[in-house]
Amino acid sequence: GESVGLHLPTLSVQEGDNSIINCAYSNSASDYFIWYKQESGKGPQFIIDIRSNMDKRQGQRVTVLLNKTVKHLSLQIAATQPGDSAVYFCAERDPGNQFYFGTGTSLTVIP
Amino acid sequence: GAVVSQHPSRVICKSGTSVKIECRSLDFQATTMFWYRQFPKQSLMLMATSNEGSKATYEQGVEKDKFLINHASLTLSTLTVTSAHPEDSSFYICSAGGSLSYEQYFGPGTRLTVT
Secondary structure, eight states: OOOOSOOOOEEETTSSSEEEEEEEOOOOTTTEEEEEEOOOOOOOOOEEETTTTTTTOSSEEEEEEETTTTEEEEEEEEEGGGGOOOEEEEEEEEESSEEEEEEEEEEEEEE | OOOEEESSSEEOTTOOOEEEEEEESSSOOOEEEEEEETTTTTTTHHHHEEETTSSSSSSSSSSSSTTEEEEEETTEEEEEOOOOOOOGOEEEEEEEEOOTTTTTEEEEEEEEEOO
């Protein structure tokens, strides 16, 4: 199967600081990527997506960067808030429309 | 955005019984629905992909006779865990795909505990 992994399984940041969560993917043919946020006991929530023909996409307080050369994806959260504490997953979609999820990074925001 | 619901949110059942979990797309038609299983502190594991009106496609290692999936309409898919055992206890999450192939919206999940 595919392999989508995260470099850091846990991340703690001070409230107000910026957070960066990284993800490595394995299929160079993957054409679409999504970041999800999952709070305890809940289903994943869509945060932001990016297609392979882009290298950067910005949302509200979040930015996703895609580096296809090294097959790396990152999620940047500006001015991290306590409500941002959750597990963050990246997902890639392969040409067969199959999604593969990373193992997740647990983000803890310290007030 | 699109809303996907799951019912029940939590269920406790005795070993040997069957449990049905429903996944509904509330404001869009879902041609494809996915069922995932998630263990504590782990990622989502795809169990099967179901397309409306056809048989589900199961991932390797997932028993199709144990995890029965029905996708009878464009807004409803069901997962039935038959003859449940304690090791089936898990968080089950569905997602639904919209008319555009890259959309995937997740339900809130169902916590199954088998005693």
